[in-house]
Amino acid sequence: MSETPSGMSPEDVVDDAPPGSIAADVPSDAAVLAEREGMNITSRSFGRQTWDRFRRHRLALIAAIVLALLATAFIVGPWLSPYGFSERDVLNMRSGPTAEHPFGTDTIGRDLMVRTFLGGRFSLRIALIVALLTTLIGTVIGAIGGYFGGTVDTIVNQTINLFLIIPALVVLLVVGVRFAASPNSIAFLLAILLWPTIARVVRGLFLQYKEQEFVLAAKAAGARAPRIMFRHILPNTFGPIVVNATLLIGVAIILESTLSFLGVGVQPPTPTLGNLIEESKGQLDSKPSAVLIPGGFIVAITLCVNFLGDGLRDALDPTSRKG
Amino acid sequence: MSDHEPTTPSEPAERAIVLDVQDLVKHFPIRAGLLRREIGRVQAVDGVSLSVRRQETLGIVGESGCGKTTFGRTLLRLIEPTSGTVLFNGEDVTAAEAPRLRELRRNMQMVFQDPFASLNPRMPVRDTVAEPMLVHGTPKTEARARVGELLEAVGLSPEHGNRYPHEFSGGQRQRIGIARALALQPEVIILDEPVSALDVSVQAQVINLLEDLQEEFDLTYMFIAHDLSVVRHISDRIAVMYLGHVAELTTADRLYDAPAHPYTHALLSAVPIADPRVELSRERIILQGDLPSPSNPPSGCRFHTRCPIAQERCREEVPALRELVPGHFAACHYALEPGETIIQRVEDLGREVEIAGQGGSEMVIPPVPFGAGDAKGATGSG
Numbered sequence: 006m007s008e009t010p011s012g013m014s015p016e017d018v019v020d021d022a023p024p025g026s027i028a029a030d031v032p033s034d035a036a037v038l039a040e041r042e043g044m045n046i047t048s049r050s051f052g053r054q055t056w057d058r059f060r061r062h063r064l065a066l067i068a069a070i071v072l073a074l075l076a077t078a079f080i081v082g083p084w085l086s087p088y089g090f091s092e093r094d095v096l097n098m099r100s101g102p103t104a105e106h107p108f109g110t111d112t113i114g115r116d117l118m119v120r121t122f123l124g125g126r127f128s129l130r131i132a133l134i135v136a137l138l139t140t141l142i143g144t145v146i147g148a149i150g151g152y153f154g155g156t157v158d159t160i161v162n163q164t165i166n167l168f169l170i171i172p173a174l175v176v177l178l179v180v181g182v183r184f185a186a187s188p189n190s191i192a193f194l195l196a197i198l199l200w201p202t203i204a205r206v207v208r209g210l211f212l213q214y215k216e217q218e219f220v221l222a223a224k225a226a227g228a229r230a231p232r233i234m235f236r237h238i239l240p241n242t243f244g245p246i247v248v249n250a251t252l253l254i255g256v257a258i259i260l261e262s263t264l265s266f267l268g269v270g271v272q273p274p275t276p277t278l279g280n281l282i283e284e285s286k287g288q289l290d291s292k293p294s295a296v297l298i299p300g301g302f303i304v305a306i307t308l309c310v311n312f313l314g315d316g317l318r319d320a321l322d323p324t325s326r327k328g
Numbered sequence: 329m330s331d332h333e334p335t336t337p338s339e340p341a342e343r344a345i346v347l348d349v350q351d352l353v354k355h356f357p358i359r360a361g362l363l364r365r366e367i368g369r370v371q372a373v374d375g376v377s378l379s380v381r382r383q384e385t386l387g388i389v390g391e392s393g394c395g396k397t398t399f400g401r402t403l404l405r406l407i408e409p410t411s412g413t414v415l416f417n418g419e420d421v422t423a424a425e426a427p428r429l430r431e432l433r434r435n436m437q438m439v440f441q442d443p444f445a446s447l448n449p450r451m452p453v454r455d456t457v458a459e460p461m462l463v464h465g466t467p468k469t470e471a472r473a474r475v476g477e478l479l480e481a482v483g484l485s486p487e488h489g490n491r492y493p494h495e496f497s498g499g500q501r502q503r504i505g506i507a508r509a510l511a512l513q514p515e516v517i518i519l520d521e522p523v524s525a526l527d528v529s530v531q532a533q534v535i536n537l538l539e540d541l542q543e544e545f546d547l548t549y550m551f552i553a554h555d556l557s558v559v560r561h562i563s564d565r566i567a568v569m570y571l572g573h574v575a576e577l578t579t580a581d582r583l584y585d586a587p588a589h590p591y592t593h594a595l596l597s598a599v600p601i602a603d604p605r606v607e608l609s610r611e612r613i614i615l616q617g618d619l620p621s622p623s624n625p626p627s628g629c630r631f632h633t634r635c636p637i638a639q640e641r642c643r644e645e646v647p648a649l650r651e652l653v654p655g656h657f658a659a660c661h662y663a664l665e666p667g668e669t670i671i672q673r674v675e676d677l678g679r680e681v682e683i684a685g686q687g688g689s690e691m692v693i694p695p696v697p698f699g700a701g702d703a704k705g706a707t708g709s710g
Contacts, residue, residue: 218446219456221406222508225438226460227430240450323492324449 058320065316068309075306079129082122090123091115091274101292108298111284117295124276125302128258131192131277132306135257138196140250143203144239150204151211152234161208168201174263181269188271191264195257206249210242244318251314255307262303278303343381345415346516346548347403347436352376352412354395354402358623370623372398374572375412377649380516385542385549387563387580389556389595393619395572396552397441400518403550404436405429416516434464437509441521443501447493453479453504454489460511478507481544483537499530503537510541516548523558535562557599560584568592571622571630574649578656586666588658591631593670613670629661637662637673 060066083090098114100106108117150161180194214220215238223233262279264270266286271277273284278299285295353376355369372395380386390396401407403414405421414421421432437460440446447456454475461471476486482503493501502522509517519538523531539562542549553559559566560580567577568591576589587593594613615634620626626633632642641661649659664673674681 218440218442219448221401222438222440222446222505223448223459224406225404225433226508226512227433227463228459229463232463237448237451241448243450322450324494 054323055320058322059316062316062319064312065320068312068316071305072309072313075125075302075309076129079122079126083119083126086116086119086122088116088119090119090276099288099292102294109292109294111295112288117281117298120276120281121278121299121302124278124281124299125306127188127271127275128261128278128303129306131188131195131261131271132254132257132310134189134192135195135199136250136254138193139200139203139253140246142196142200143205144207144242144246146200147204147207147209148211148234148239151208152215152230152238154212154215158208161204165201165204165208168198169205171198173198173260177260177264178267178269181264186264186269186271188275188277191261191271192257195260199253199256202253203246203249206245207242210245211238214238214241240321243321247317247321248314251310251317254310258303258306343383345379346382346417347380347550348415348418349379349403350377350413350415352399352402352414353410354398354407355410368623371572371625372622373402373409374625376569376572376574378567378574378577380548380550382515383542383546383548384564385551385562387559387566388550388552388569389559389566390554390569391619392554393622394569395622396554396569397520399569400438400520400550400552403518404433404438406438430464434460434512435515436518437512437514437516438518438520439502439505439509439522442525443498443505444493444525446505447501449493451492452489453491453493453496456493456504457489457507457511460508464512474511475507478510479504481510481541482507497530498526499534502526502534506534506537506541510545513545514547516550518550518552520552521554522551524554531558538562555599556595568595571620571625573630573659574657575631575660576658577649578658582656586656588652588656588663588665589631589660590635590637590664590670590673592658593664629659631660636670636679637664637677639677 088094093114094106094110094116095114097103097106097110099112100110102109106116106118108121110117111120146161146164150158150165176198177194181191211234215233220233220237223237228237258278261270261277262282265277265279266283268283270279273280281299282296285292285299288295352373353371354373355371357366358368358370359365360367374395376395376399378386388396388399398407402409403421405414405424409422412422416432416436419432421429421436424432447453454472457475457478458471461474462468466474475489479486479488484500484503484507488496488500493504496504502525506522522538523534526534535558538549541547549562551559551562556566560583563580565577565579566583568575568583568589570591576583576587576592583592584596587596594615597612613636617634620630620633626643628644629635629638629642629647632638635642639662645661647659647661649657651657652663662673664670671681
């Protein structure tokens with residue numbers, strides 16, 4: 006607990022008792038302890054402690070703020086813009102950044118700022134759906150396999166392996182061509198392909214933790230499987246899960262961009278950060294801003310999400326003292 | 329080896345048997361290959377029979393790997409036994425269905441060895457101690473109040489409940505583990521090396537605490553440990569385990585005064601004595617070699633590969649746990665008489681003794697080299 010004055014560790018208070026007082030230590034030391042520690046054992050809630058730890062993680066805090074700003078811009082920006090996302094300004098086609106069009110316009114004169122914000126909105130939406138779905142599916146399946154072991158685990162493990170060897174891009178290409186892709190359907194498709202990465206991590210952690218003595222102790226206390234899985238083991242796996250989920254947000258944005266770039270992602274005229282780059286790929290020399298701006302947003306989102314993940318991992322770990 | 333019922337008829341107070349273990353076996357299969365075929369078995373616990381009486385403390389001693397931890401966990405079915413029965417107040421624990429097992433475990437709790445691994449690092453102490461009560465249906469407010477009482481009973485303060493395990497020292501954590509074990513007011517607590525991981529000064533505190541709690545709550549203990557000095561202090565009776573078998577079982581005093589099994593002699597000679605004159609003059613037996621693998625235990629008596637007084641019969645015939653005098657059981661064909669030392673026996677057998685160590689007090693007695701048909705000529709054995 007970081008509120009404890011650093012000079013006075015709560016450790017060894019009982020155990021430091023001088024050897025002579027061995028027999029007498031038991032009844033009295035509760036009071037002594039409380040007194041010695043100045044009663045600063047404030048009962049803060051878990052949520053409050055988590056927030057306190059998170060706040061101290063500068064980079065994560067900044068990342069969270071930047072993400073919030075980006076999300077606000079993506080949501081509000083298109084409404085405030087004087088241009089529609091598929092409205093053409095035929096007098097200003099292929100323009101670079103100007104006062105009228107801060108991000109420039111594309112080959113047929115559409116305002117790139119409104120398209121970038123709208124694209125960011127769709128990309129972020131896809132990424133969030135993917136992260137939530139993969140974490141949910143991956144955690145539940147991985148937890149079941151790792152905890153119950155035996156035949157159940159064999160099935161889970163082989164399923165994970167099966168999904169991992171599926172060439173994701175080929176499947177996405179085929180399915181993307183077959184079905185007209187909307188942002189949601191792309192998100193579901195990505196989730197179906199990506200959950201095994203989370204499941205594999207969670208399964209490994211459950212395998213490891215189910216042998217720990219505190220799990221045996223919970224069993225001896227009479228706790229049933231769901232309680233042990235979700236109250237005891239799961240909280241210990243938050244760190245790796247959060248880190249992997251945030252990594253997947255980056256992966257999802259990039260995969261979606263790849264798909265769009267290959268022309269089977271979200272279909273035009275709906276913009277995403279990926280297909281904006283695809284549309285402008287021919288202008289990399291003449292007008293690099295058209296590629297660099299959406300590319301910069303992808304990098305910014307991915308970076309921020311990863312920093313945020315780091316911060317969350319530390320914040321959710323009560324043993325973390327890192328500032 | 330379950331022919332005998334190793335109780336202590338000579339005990340003055342005839343208390344009821346709480347825990348009665350008969351021929352308990354736990355073999356872990358070793359699997360390999362694509363089809364996970366069984367290629368061998370680790371015989372962790374191999375036919376252990378003993379019983380514990382109400383409010384008694386039974387110590388279980390043995391080297392690392394002798395199966396004592398597995399034995400303790402098998403009693404609670406935290407590890408499913410391969411065969412054998414565990415009777416708790418006459419009821420067969422090994423046959424209990426899941427709901428009944430939960431009820432039985434209310435009365436049989438456990439304190440674990442590692443104070444760092446046995447508490448959930450993500451759970452405040454309050455929740456850890458309250459958990460046994462909550463899962464058995466105690467209302468939340470009542471459980472909360474009890475947590476405070478329990479923490480005080482083990483020498484902590486109720487305010488400590490809000491903290492996480494990493495904020496405590498090893499000794500304090502073990503107290504928390506004890507509070508958790510007490511939460512359901514069990515009859516029996518299995519203490520699996522509860523002080524092995526602690527500093528010596530802290531060990532004494534925790535043992536004193538355990539003794540006080542035993543008196544206060546009428547507890548029955550099974551105290552598992554790897555060294556005799558800790559166990560002697562707290563135990564009424566002691567069982568010595570070697571490679572999954574009980575080697576010797578008797579009262580704590582008798583085990584010290586008149587050990588019968590050569591393995592017990594070796595263990596006792598390793599207990600330091602706080603008197604330099606005694607310490608220097610007494611016999612110390614250094615066992616040669618490591619504990620054999622429990623996946624491929626020696627034939628006959630499992631101790632014969634390291635035993636300084638083994639004879640041909642020991643290699644062929646498994647010794648039964650027989651009652652030498654009432655209340656004193658040993659599994660040895662050639663059990664030592666009270667007062668007899670290993671050295672005397674070795675000399676009687678006409679074998680060599682190497683003298684080593686400070687003041688010539690360490691006896692290195694080579695184990696008997698079987699196979700060549702000749703017990704002499706021990707060349708570089710070890």
